[in-house]
Amino acid sequence: MTRGRPLAFSPDQAIAQAMQVFWAQGYNSASTRDLLAAMQISRSSLYQAFGNKEQLFLEALHRYRDNLVARLQRTLTASPSALAFIEGLFRDTARDACSERAALGCLIFNSASELGQRGDAPSREAAVAVAAIRQLFHQAVLQAQEEGDIDAGRDAAMLANYLTLSMAGLRTLLKSGASAEDAGGAVEQVLTGLR
Amino acid sequence: MTRGRPLAFSPDQAIAQAMQVFWAQGYNSASTRDLLAAMQISRSSLYQAFGNKEQLFLEALHRYRDNLVARLQRTLTASPSALAFIEGLFRDTARDACSERAALGCLIFNSASELGQRGDAPSREAAVAVAAIRQLFHQAVLQAQEEGDIDAGRDAAMLANYLTLSMAGLRTLLKSGASAEDAGGAVEQVLTGLR
DNA sequence: GTATTTTTGGATCGATTGTTCCATATTTAT
DNA sequence: ATAAATATGGAACAATCGATCCAAAAATAC
Incomplete structure (x- = not known):
């Protein structure tokens, strides 16, 4: 089986760089020039390896979703309790208010807001990614109920929607x-509603 | 004082049409072609009357903010109580889940999400608009406290941030x-946290 | 070494971007 | 009627958009 000339770049790294561009600029505003510059590959390589801008975005968003869910799953497992995981997640996010990470936001919510219900593949992928976050919260709520930190009589799916919102x-x-103080105060109110 | 040839269009109506385009597509994705088609004016007239795309957006967002705040103020005044106003606002928004209005979202939050903390005029105007919404919630919470529906000991500014979030x-x-059921359930949880 | 397969760089495509410019049209002031 | 002032329509601008094409480069298979 002939292979031909090998790739001069790592597709994984290239997607990771593209993800950063989509994250910072959004799907529509991210130009192929920006993407090529960040990915450090030529125009031909992009279209040869990833098809087009839309498919590259789908790969980048999928990668972001997988990474995020995996990281949160690990954090949940390492947390003393599911409730502590939820509280830590919200408090850490609020505490990080002034970082440039906070200025970027979350690629999933950014995409959901930008693409809305357009009906095309990027829009659907964004909705799927939001659903994945909701499912992770659902799992955490169920665990917190088993651990006795959240009343077992409450609707876990509803609370998952509440946390996603x-x-x-x-x-x-x-x-x-918003300042870290403002965000932190609001977050405490969100968490109070959990218990 | 000489006046010259009068405008062949209503600037107010033109801005209103431009607002719809920015609302549906976002600032960056709304092209001048789209804007001209919706505003029903010529290219020259747009730049003559509004300067450029950025200034037109600033006017449109400002108009949207003024209209929204005024409408909410009227609704608040007409409501039997400030708490009823808040509850109605959230429940009506959730109930309207499947409408095309819900698919558009809110121009203010759309803009805040798209433009983030870029530091330019559109970004700053978006932050100002979010602050206006927070202030309106602040006023409503204070009134609800006076009316005895929310414990007067609670931090009104914090609750305003919570409601904005x-x-x-x-x-x-x-x-x-999200379905109307999912959104409605999450909204009830939000409102439960108020009391 | 020759043939084959795949990737790469770069030119190029038509379309669209936001913006400017100018001649023309239409109004008011005198 | 004439002059001044303003608005309009449309051509044109350079820049950029996403995407395609082709020859050259670099690997493997025989």
Whole structure:
């Protein structure tokens, strides 16, 4: 089986760089020039390896989602309790208000907000990614109920929606320049509602 | 004082049409072609009357903010109580999940999410608009405290941040395709936290 | 070494971006 | 009627958009 000339770049690294561009600029505003510069590959290589801008975005968003969910799963496992995981996640996000990471927001919520319900593949992928976050919160709530930190009689799916809504809102609040104090106060109110 | 040839269009109506385009597509994705088509004016007239795309957006967002705040103020005044106003606002938004209005979201939160902390005029105007929403919630919370519906000992500014966060999150949730049931359930949890 | 396969660099494509410019049209002031 | 002032329509601008094409480069297979 003939192979031909090998790739001069790592597709994984290239996608990771593209992800950063989409993260910082959004899908529509990220130009192929920006992407090529960040990925350090030629125009031909991009279209040869990834098809087009839309497919590259789908790969980048998928990668972001997988990385995020995996990281949160690990954090959840390492936490003393599911409730502590949820509280830590929200408090850490609020505490990080002034970082450039906070200014970027979350690629998933950014994409959901930008692409809305357009019906094309990027829009659907964004909705799938939001659903993945909701599912992770759902799992955490169920675990917290088993651990006795959240009343078992409450609707776990509803609380998962509530936490997804709250995290999305927190990210928007931070994007609008909210201080760590303002964000932290609101987050405590969100968490109070959990118990 | 000489006046010259009068405008062949209404600047107010033109801005209103431009607002719709920015609302549906976002600042960056709204092209001047789209704007001209919606405003029904010529290219020259746009630049003559509004300067450029950025200034037109600033006018459109400012108009949107003024209209929204005025409408909410009227609704608040007409409501039997400030708490009823807040509850109605959130419940109505969630109930409207499947409408095309919900798919558009809110221009203010859309802009805050898209423009983030870029530091330019559109970005700053978006932050100002979010602050206006927070202030309106602040006023409503203070009134609800006077009316005895919210414990007067609680931090009104914090609750205003909480409500702003919640509304922003609700809009993102709806943009990702959440059902009226899912959104409604999460909203009830948000409102439970108020009392 | 020759043939084959795949990647790469770079030119190039038509379309679109936001913006400017100018001649023309239309109004008011005198 | 004439002059001044303003608005309009449309051509044109350079820059950039996403995408394609082709020859040269670099690997493997025989």
